[in-house]
Amino acid sequence: MKVDISDLIEESLSHRAVNHPYLEALNNGDLPCINFALKDFAYQYYGYSLHFPRYLTSVISKLDNHNHRRSLLENLTEESGIYEEDELRELESIGIDPEWVKNIPHPVLFKRFYTAIGAGDDDNIERSESVQLVSWREMFLSTLTYGTAAESVGAIGLGTENIVSTIYRPFVKALSYLNLNPRDTVFFPLHTAVDDHHQETLAEISRHYAALPNGKSDLRKGMIKALSLRSAFWDWMYERALDFKPGSVSGKPELVFA
Numbered sequence: 001m002k003v004d005i006s007d008l009i010e011e012s013l014s015h016r017a018v019n020h021p022y023l024e025a026l027n028n029g030d031l032p033c034i035n036f037a038l039k040d041f042a043y044q045y046y047g048y049s050l051h052f053p054r055y056l057t058s059v060i061s062k063l064d065n066h067n068h069r070r071s072l073l074e075n076l077t078e079e080s081g082i083y084e085e086d087e088l089r090e091l092e093s094i095g096i097d098p099e100w101v102k103n104i105p106h107p108v109l110f111k112r113f114y115t116a117i118g119a120g121d122d123d124n125i126e127r128s129e130s131v132q133l134v135s136w137r138e139m140f141l142s143t144l145t146y147g148t149a150a151e152s153v154g155a156i157g158l159g160t161e162n163i164v165s166t167i168y169r170p171f172v173k174a175l176s177y178l179n180l181n182p183r184d185t186v187f188f189p190l191h192t193a194v195d196d197h198h199q200e201t202l203a204e205i206s207r208h209y210a211a212l213p214n215g216k217s218d219l220r221k222g223m224i225k226a227l228s229l230r231s232a233f234w235d236w237m238y239e240r241a242l243d244f245k246p247g248s249v250s251g252k253p254e255l256v257f258a
Contacts, residue, residue, distance in 0.1 A: 003207060003210035003211045003215075003216060004207075004210075005158070005206050005216070008154075008158050008206070008210075008219060009162060009203070011220075012159060012162050012163060012227065013166065015227045015231070017167070017227040017228070017230040017234060018163050018167055018227075020234040020238070021238060022235075022237055022238035023167060023170040023234070024170070025238065025241070026170040026173070026174040027169070027173045031241045031242065032242065032245070033244045035178060036244045037174070037237075037240075037241040037244070038171075038174060038175065038178070039118055040119075040237070040241065041171075042117050043114070043120065044233075044237065046111065047129045047134070048137055048233075049107055049110040050107045050110070051137060051141075052079060052106065053076060053079050053105075053107070055144055056072060056075060056079065056156065057076065058144040058152065059072060059152045059153060059155075059156045060073065060076070062144075062149040062153075063149060064149070068205045071205065072201065072202075072205075074201070075201060079105065079106050080103075080106075081101060081103045081108075081109075083098075083101070083102065088102065091190070094189070095182070095189075096186055096190060096193070097183070100186045101186060109187040109190065110187045112184050113184055113185050113187050116184035116185070117178075117184075132232075132233060133233070136230075136232070136233050139225075140155065140225075143155045143225045147218070148214075149209065150206075150210075150212065150214075150219050151218045151221050153209055153219060153222065154206065154218065154219035154222030154223040155223060155225055157199075157203065157223075158220075158222070158223040159222060159223035159225065159227045159230075160226050160230075162199050162202070162203070163227075164192075164199075165191060165193075165199070168188045168192050169192055171188045172188045172192060
């Protein structure tokens with residue numbers, strides 16, 4: 001028996017992490033310096049994006065259903081830049097050249113954006129990561145690793161993949177204010193376009209766990225943990241973006257850690 005989880009999906013999309021003033025300000029171009037805000041975001045967020053395959057692998061290891069594991073392994077394969085031909089045609093239809101993304105892991109696509117916007121080219125980026133980023137990543141991984149299977153699915157599914165296509169739209173809009181090559185920013189429209197499949201895969205797994213004793217409450221627990229962690233990160237990023245003053249910052253964003 002599968003339990004309806006539409007209430008959890010709606011709660012997820014209504015959360016402050018999805019409707020944050022930081023995202024609204026990016027969408028409207030309503031920040032002191034959009035270029036700095038996006039450069040700072042690129043530098044800070046890279047340390048989260050880089051580990052996404054690790055997050056997904058942690059969840060896969062918790063699943064006891066072969067079909068569920070196989071479905072998430074397919075998602076992991078796509079994270080590595082391997083797409084079906086129909087997916088590539090779909091991307092091409094919305095202006096994404098398949099050669100921009102084919103066989104290129106998503107963290108590499110984000111690093112392409114990171115470099116293009118001028119956040120730096122430091123291969124040892126993790127040595128100067130902010131405590132806010134490290135805390136988010138470690139607490140998120142802790143939820144995926146030590147929570148119940150339902151909790152980890154709730155965190156990666158309802159609390160993460162379910163919102164990705166929505167939260168990246170403001171970044172697509174903000175990037176339109178800058179003169180960057182679409183190839184260099186493809187990470188964002190890619191995720192607003194193809195993550196529906198990921199969302200449905202995880203929603204199907206979530207319905208399975210919702211039918212188990214305490215399953216739905218554990219799904220929600222993981223979801224709320226993931227959303228709350230992201231919301232706190234947005235709070236910090238928004239404060240930094242608003243604090244920018246022309247002429248007060250030089251060099252890389254890491255030089256202005258709060």
